[in-house]
Amino acid sequence: MRIAVAGATGNIGALTATALERDGHDVVRISRSLGVDLVTGEGLDAALTGVDAVVDAVNGQGATREETVAYFADTTRNLLAAEERAGVRHHVLLSIVGVHRVEGNAHYAGKREQERLVEAGPVPWTIVPATQFHDFAAMVSSWTEQDGVATIAPLLVQPIAPADVAGVLAEIAVGDPKGRYADVAGPEPQDLVDMARRTHQARGREVRLVPTWSALFGTEMAGDALLPGEGARLAPTTFEEWLAQQR
Numbered sequence: 001m002r003i004a005v006a007g008a009t010g011n012i013g014a015l016t017a018t019a020l021e022r023d024g025h026d027v028v029r030i031s032r033s034l035g036v037d038l039v040t041g042e043g044l045d046a047a048l049t050g051v052d053a054v055v056d057a058v059n060g061q062g063a064t065r066e067e068t069v070a071y072f073a074d075t076t077r078n079l080l081a082a083e084e085r086a087g088v089r090h091h092v093l094l095s096i097v098g099v100h101r102v103e104g105n106a107h108y109a110g111k112r113e114q115e116r117l118v119e120a121g122p123v124p125w126t127i128v129p130a131t132q133f134h135d136f137a138a139m140v141s142s143w144t145e146q147d148g149v150a151t152i153a154p155l156l157v158q159p160i161a162p163a164d165v166a167g168v169l170a171e172i173a174v175g176d177p178k179g180r181y182a183d184v185a186g187p188e189p190q191d192l193v194d195m196a197r198r199t200h201q202a203r204g205r206e207v208r209l210v211p212t213w214s215a216l217f218g219t220e221m222a223g224d225a226l227l228p229g230e231g232a233r234l235a236p237t238t239f240e241e242w243l244a245q246q247r
């Protein structure tokens, strides 16, 4: 099959493109650095020629909640319209577990808008809600790190290996559209502060972590808000196994 991966230079997109090629598929890589911009639509029609399915794994951050929502709305609208013109038969969206339980987070508002447009859109779809990735804790810590100190919320998460997410997306992309897919998560729950501490340690970095609910993530995301629901599909790679590859 010919499958386009939007966000193909990113964390999950790159692994998904590799997994699809390993399985013998013809992959079209989409990203701005590769000459295709989902915000302006530049290069999009040419990229989707002959494509059967599209995996959307783009990411973006606006300065405000409005900008973030507008980014996900524009990229999704442009992608779906181009898919309809090209006769694409399956749109696969990578989303996040818990976005419908957390109102206050701007990124989650953007993901909800993305889901809404896909569900109402012209192309048969599968939405894949995934939990946080194993590298999420280190990424969150890097957002506020200054002079060796970073704030981080003690979120309860059930993280998944990026390669496992990519494997699931690659499998789904070559199958029939399934609507809303089961939550996709890793094998066991973790505390985000502990994950960040162990990742820094494994990478030989000294960062003092200050646990707080008053910075990027509030108490709306506490408790079970981010954990996978009933019937979740659990991927095998543990956080420890992933960590061992970081050393």
Ligand SMILES: NC(=O)c1ccc[n+]([C@@H]2O[C@H](COP(=O)([O-])OP(=O)(O)OC[C@H]3O[C@@H](n4cnc5c(N)ncnc54)[C@H](OP(=O)(O)O)[C@@H]3O)[C@@H](O)[C@H]2O)c1
Residues within 6 Å of the ligand: 006, 007, 008, 009, 010, 011, 012, 013, 030, 031, 032, 033, 034, 036, 037, 038, 039, 040, 057, 058, 059, 060, 075, 094, 095, 096, 097, 111, 130, 131, 132, 133, 136
């Ligand atoms: N981090 C987590 O724990 C987590 C958990 C569940 C779901 N997710 C979701 O997973 C998705 C992918 O995340 P990620 O960490 O893999 O992303 P990432 O590493 O930040 O990669 C983002 C990709 O999007 C491309 N991109 C950005 N703007 C674009 C545009 N206007 N047109 C075309 N391509 C564009 C980037 O390439 P260029 O810069 O070259 O354009 C890059 O390839 C996100 O939507 C996120 O919400 C994340």
